Amino acid sequence: MTFDPAKIMQSAPGAYTTIGGREYLYFVGTGYLGLHGHPEILRATCEATMKYGMGSATSRRAFGNTPPMVDVEARAAEFFGMDDAFYFMSGYLGNSVVVQAIGGTFDVVLIDESSHYSVRDAAVLSQKPMFTFGNRDPDSLAAVLKEQCTDGRRPLVITDGVFPVRGALAPVREYYEILKAYPGSALSVDDAHALGAVGPLGRGSLDQAGLPWETVNTNVQPKDGPRLFLAGTLSKAFGGFGGIVPGSADFIAHIHDDSPYFRAANPVSPGVAAGCARALELVRDHPEMLTRLHANVKLVRDGLRGLGIEVDDVPVPIVCVVLDTVERMQRVQAELMEQGILIAYNPKYSDLGPKGGIRIAVFATHTEQMIQRLIDGVAKVLAS
Template sequence: MEGARTNSKFQYMVKALEEMEQNYLIWEENILEAPADAWTVVNGKKVLMLCSNNYLGLANDERLRRAAIKAIEKYGAGSGSVRPIAGTMKIHIELEEEMAKYKRREACVVFQTGFTANAGSIPQLVDQGDLIVSDELNHGSIIDGIRLSRAEKRIYKHKDVSSLDKILQDESRKYNKILIITDGVFSMDGDIAPLPDIVKICEEYNAILYVDDAHGDGVLGENGRGIVNHFKLEGRVDIEMGTFSKAFGCVGGYIASSEIVCKYLKNKVRPYLLTGSHPPPVAAACLEAIKIVQQDESLFEKLWENTRYFKKELVSLGFDIGESQTPITPIIIGENKPTKELAKLLFEEGIFVTPIFYPMVPKGRSRIRTIVTAQHDKQTLDIALNAFEKCARKLKII
């Protein structure tokens, strides 16, 4: 019944899916049947996880689990409301205060996800008569935020400061305000934005600077404070956005900035005003994660030791790892079919990685995106490297 109705009304979807299937563009869901640890169970098979953003291994950390359970016992399973009505519990405020302290900013606003932080905040920061200038490889949530805004947009070439400068030279006088947005660490390539140069340009043109540090938090800087701390730019970046869904092992997004900016966002951003707030165990686990990263430096040391080792070995095997400078290491293959085949062969060898293709990356730049975490060690990475070598040779990729 359902099938017949769907097929007649949604023929365009059937066609689109067929076309995607032919071009190897369909996402097949992999089902985890255990926590997202270095060793986990996916689709019924024990595998070595090499594609999670759980950089510090906190997703299944005992301390986060305990904090979440304690919060359920104290506050219950849900908040029952949106933040401005009756959904702000003390745990939400504690989380915002701790994050502001960690990022060394005056204030912080927490959103349901990083995606909603971007898609909800960007349209409120600018208006008609303003200009947004964005890196061409910025995350999709930034792209959606720009689309939702009434401002004009210009895209500068990836990390190309002269391209950014040229746009501002040509256009800045025509607009009331200018908002420059960049990812800190680019999610599909693992390269780092040239933030010191971008800051200088922002200062020259009096532009507002917005940095998405989803992959810099917990990875770059002192105790993982992120890209602003990494480049010693504290006090010179207007708006820092980040997520709790990666290094902090939970879910949620935030913006850290001045009191004024955060108060404004809390009064303007629709996903803040109009969506239910985080369940208490989520807020509590996020809070615990920020406390841990401020105390435990060994997690970062392990993450970076693993990162350096894995990258070095991949390059010596002959893989193209692009421009990556962080634990996100793409293995660039190009076409979709061999990329998918490599992921499939690796899975058979017990290595869990996902093929990444358009629209997440440009056409012709398909890749396996690997991510090492603090939970790996040399022995587990060697298992992965041996499998990569064996499977890639079989497919004549190296």
């Protein structure tokens, strides 16, 4: 396998990132709170690695349950205002963790047609009939439900909370209202891009939509609405690595008892767990990071709008720009790169149209001057 040396990352991702030997002003990836190179996180990671080794060489059910693993779950529980949490090897597995935890309580799985691969994998894992509905389309969901759940079959709806390239929020409030007509129904979000970044407290898309937080990731079936679930990752906004599912004590205890990801595999490296625990503490102790991220999102969106570019009005740190032609988008990307500014042009992604789109990732550590440089850079290319 050969790799393009110009694309190899040679520093921690941050507002400035070195790639292929050049330092760029960086608006790519998912490090929304700018924590990946934070010295306190790195120190905690190194110290715990020296103490506990690279790995525990056995599952947590046996003797592999190191203190950093217990710590990171306690910190995550605190962040989400829940009793406990389950921390596991990869955010990619999050939807599967939830699906396994609630298996047996649903009969049909409905997923957004543009869902992340991991949503699709989780749906397949459930071994229940699977159907898709239109991307972010409540009417389409209602129609598929009507067709597939007439006989009391209980639906589980899974969607990305935030779509990774388009940066759009799923209309979870509308889904919630529709699902009220289906007793025993459930709605689960993959909040990989939302946790730590979206919502007044960074708790993700369900909280942003004002859905009843106290019912999220619990074993309780609310009388008047669907059950709510979320899965996420610490590898994006939180600057670490590994998947996270917070929840009520009994919900998490059931996962700890039952999940193969707990019982039958090595957990995340203890050093990484310690770094993640420190990251969660930093986010708890510095709410100004989230405030700053939200302000920066507004600055970027307003700045692009000021250039006459249409951008969605959502509080998400992923800003998607679709220009009239592919050539124009490629030119914006290439010329900004020449100016030392990195943004991504995605020629195709499941929820983008045929032209693809430019994806701009906003970080809490971008300064106003950096954002102005981005906007001026785009303006310069569009004017030429």
